[in-house]
Amino acid sequence: MLKAHLRDALATLGRLWRDKINTLLIAAVIGITLALPAGLHVLVQNLSAVSYSWEGSLHASLFLKDSVNEARGRQLAQELGRRAGKTQYISREQSLAEFRALSGFGEALDLLADNPLPAVIVVTPKVQQTPQQVEQWLQELGQLPEVELAKMDQKWLQRLHAILDIVQRSVLLVAALLGVAVIVTVGNTIRLDIENRRDEIVVMKLIGAPDGFIRRPFLYTGFWYGLAGGAIAWIFVQAALLAIALPARRLAGLYDSSFTLSGLSFGASLLVLGGGLLLGVAGSAWTVSRHLTRIEPA
């Protein structure tokens, strides 16, 4: 039985190989169809990676009340440091010096009688926290008696996460739709194949070939189309990544980031190949079940 399957699989491959151009065109159509969701997946994955790498530099500023003196401020910074992550205390004077040096409004400050800047504790939370966890933690900090105001610098990062969530789901939807497109493409190709081999099918039935025997070569045709389509999709995605890797690195360089594009993971590669294969078989099974029984010798 296994041997018969192997023979059919190889015979079908040989038949497809003899008609290389046509086979390649159909496989390319399937490949492009599969490459789109696979490419989008890689894109989303990379964007997530970028946003998580920014998460490391995510920090909250705790503006202390003026009534809190420097000693108490430093002590609080240490306490928080044990619980939350890295903390840095910036005294009012340091804030003033920093502002003077960086803002260019230093002379304006001289007009003021008092130092208007508060002392700040900069808290860099431990990584690998969800945006919700960070949000909750920030609220707790805001309620400390010494703290006037707790502020997260990168609200937009949460928005990016929300957007990425939407995009991720859209990729799933697109993948589902294009999966149907692959099934239809393979199904239609196999339907033409069945039409072209009608005489052969009739002869097979005349000499007593069971349906399963007649069906098998067509199922393997779908199998090979799907597998080849998956392989082509994989190549397309990896080639596209290669093409944008250099500009992406340059862009990352401009942001002082060591970020590099990641391609399809091993699991995702298997999914592209296996998905193509399954869709190919599904497409042919669907067509074969509809058309093969209609051909009867008479």
Next chain:
Amino acid sequence: MLRITQPHWLEHDKRVSEALSFHDVGHRYPGGHETLSQISFSLTQGEMAFLTGHSGAGKSTLLKLIACLVRPTRGQVVVGGHNTGTLKRRQIPSFRQDIGLIFQNFNLLNDRTVFDNVALPLVIRGFADDDMGKRVRAALDAVGLLGRESAQPITLSGGEQQRVGIARAIVTKPALLLADEPTGNLDPTMAREIMQIFRRFNQAGVSVLVATHAVDLIQQLPYRILNLAQGRLTAQAPVGHRA
């Protein structure tokens, strides 16, 4: 040298004495007139007979009823102990595997070699490769085509193509051979050769039913002739054994 082996039914089933029998069989295509009516006859196991009649008399339909390609609309057709009227769809393939069918237009697959064509019924049954080679060569030997295994069917003459068709029909050693106008596309010399091949298989114990309108070719042969006219059997008396 011809090596014709016994059909497999002789080895394990000696009870069924009728290769096939028709009991008051009628057939009409949907919406059409009756193509066959009140057909009753039987073919004994190991018998050879001819089915004659003008084209349109119903010869092909009668053979199709035997191979379960069409089903009777009246009466019963019993082949090798199976009532074709009650066969389920999925039982038909294995039922058909026990019948060797030979066609006027040969029905060979032209994208495959002679060997692959003859081997097809064995491939369907899942024979092992070396066993398959042996059987295919034996079948080709029986029709005098040994050595032409790798030829493409279209490079052969009509008579040779028909012999490939016969080899394919007998490679599984069926108990019953049905031929529908097997000599219709052949010249008289080739036609006689083909008939001789059928006779040899019959002598080895195979039941043979040949539909033909080549009356002159079969009249001097010692076999029963069933004559169809307008869908009815008109004569089925055995012709004298003169051969």
